[in-house]
Amino acid sequence: MNQRLVHGPAPTCHDESMKSFVIRVLVNGVALWVAASLVKGIHLADNPASTSNHLVTILWVAVIFGLLNALIKPILTIFSLPFIILTLGLFTLIVNAAMLELTSWFARQFNLAFHVDQFFWDAVLGSIIISIVSMILNAVLPDGD
Numbered sequence: 001m002n003q004r005l006v007h008g009p010a011p012t013c014h015d016e017s018m019k020s021f022v023i024r025v026l027v028n029g030v031a032l033w034v035a036a037s038l039v040k041g042i043h044l045a046d047n048p049a050s051t052s053n054h055l056v057t058i059l060w061v062a063v064i065f066g067l068l069n070a071l072i073k074p075i076l077t078i079f080s081l082p083f084i085i086l087t088l089g090l091f092t093l094i095v096n097a098a099m100l101e102l103t104s105w106f107a108r109q110f111n112l113a114f115h116v117d118q119f120f121w122d123a124v125l126g127s128i129i130i131s132i133v134s135m136i137l138n139a140v141l142p143d144g145d
Helices: 013-038 053-070 074-077 081-086 091-109 119-138
Strands: 043-046 114-116
Touching: 013 053, 013 074, 013 119, 043 053, 043 081, 053 074, 053 091, 074 081, 074 091, 081 091, 091 114, 091 119, 114 119
Parallel strands: none
Antiparallel strands: 043 114
């Protein structure tokens, strides 16, 4: 007497959210890699022992970057809202650069090979590149919504 309690396929609510998370991490990873390739002051796994170590470093830095953007960036944006309004949104570049610098600090705490040399030129230019690459990739890739 073997009865199944659930009929049909398993629910996919967790599958969609996990798929969306993985896509966001990959987009962040590609955007960080492009920024590190184009900006001399952003170093991302410059001398990896192997390709797999290079990819693992990129993915871990992308996870850190995504978590900081999800948890800290909204708070920082709310506190800097007067400056964002006063500069007609241009201050968001500074907020994004701060997130990149914070990612660099956290990566150093976890001994990951990611470093941003200077805040103003390297981090701001890197945040612009990351924003453009993320915007393009998010337009092309499915987001799970």
